[in-house]
Amino acid sequence: MSNSLLIRALTAGGALALLGACEPVEIGQNPTPNAASVLPLPSPMSVEQQSLAPAAAVEVDDPTGAVASVDTTSLSDENDFEAVAARQSIESDAKRLAESRAKYVVIEPTDLPVRPGTNEISIIEYALRTTNPVGVQIYRRSGLYNEELYLRSCNFYASPSEAQQVFLKRSGPKMDWMGLDPDGDGFACSWDPTPFRLAGSSG
Numbered sequence: 001m002s003n004s005l006l007i008r009a010l011t012a013g014g015a016l017a018l019l020g021a022c023e024p025v026e027i028g029q030n031p032t033p034n035a036a037s038v039l040p041l042p043s044p045m046s047v048e049q050q051s052l053a054p055a056a057a058v059e060v061d062d063p064t065g066a067v068a069s070v071d072t073t074s075l076s077d078e079n080d081f082e083a084v085a086a087r088q089s090i091e092s093d094a095k096r097l098a099e100s101r102a103k104y105v106v107i108e109p110t111d112l113p114v115r116p117g118t119n120e121i122s123i124i125e126y127a128l129r130t131t132n133p134v135g136v137q138i139y140r141r142s143g144l145y146n147e148e149l150y151l152r153s154c155n156f157y158a159s160p161s162e163a164q165q166v167f168l169k170r171s172g173p174k175m176d177w178m179g180l181d182p183d184g185d186g187f188a189c190s191w192d193p194t195p196f197r198l199a200g201s202s203g
Contacts, residue, residue, distance in 0.1 A: 121168045123161060127193030128200045134192055137184035139173055145182045153179050154189035164191040 077083035132138050157163040163180055164187065171177040173186035180188035187193065 121165065123164050123168065123191075124196050126164075126168060127196035130186060130193060132185060134187055134194070135183055135185055139176075139181070139184040139186060141176060141182060141184040146179070149179050150182055157189070160189045160191035163189040 154160075154163055157166065167173070167176075167178060167180045167188035172181060172188065176182065176184070
């Protein structure tokens with residue numbers, strides 16, 4: 001037998017051996033995969049348990065270089081009456097209340113300043129006489145705040161200074177019939193006395 005015939009015989013024999021190792025598959029039927037070549041999928045229950053498992057601790061870098069462990073599994077107990085009652089007492093509550101009252105400052109309103117020789121109210125003088133910050137209520141208001149009415153009333157004036165001038169002349173600061181000072185700080189619309197106070201203190 002020649003070398004070419006021998007090579008052909010060996011090739012045909014190997015192909016037949018491979019075909020014999022394969023399982024026959026009928027037409028229209030899906031082949032059965034080899035169990036050794038298929039990786040098992042994790043069960044849904046194990047995946048759910050892993051996703052719901054809380055982290056026991058988180059490492060946080062400390063400014064000193066040390067690594068601190070912070071427990072993230074516990075919630076704040078500020079809404080737990082028994083836990084708060086165990087830390088606080090009636091005496092400590094009374095002490096905190098007294099400290100808060102000591103910081104409370106009552107600002108008595110004064111008469112509106114008037115320009116000399118006229119009946120016009122000076123908003124500059126008013127800014128220098130008042131000391132409360134913008135947004136701090138010192139005058140009582142009805143509490144019926146209408147933002148749309150407030151914006152429409154303020155937009156009626158060319159500037160916040162003009163609105164403050166009219167506000168003080170008509171009813172302010174004790175009363176707010178025009179709806180220009182709903183927060184009761186004595187300042188209409190977005191008028192701010194801070195620039196006048198800074199100029200007065202520097203001069």
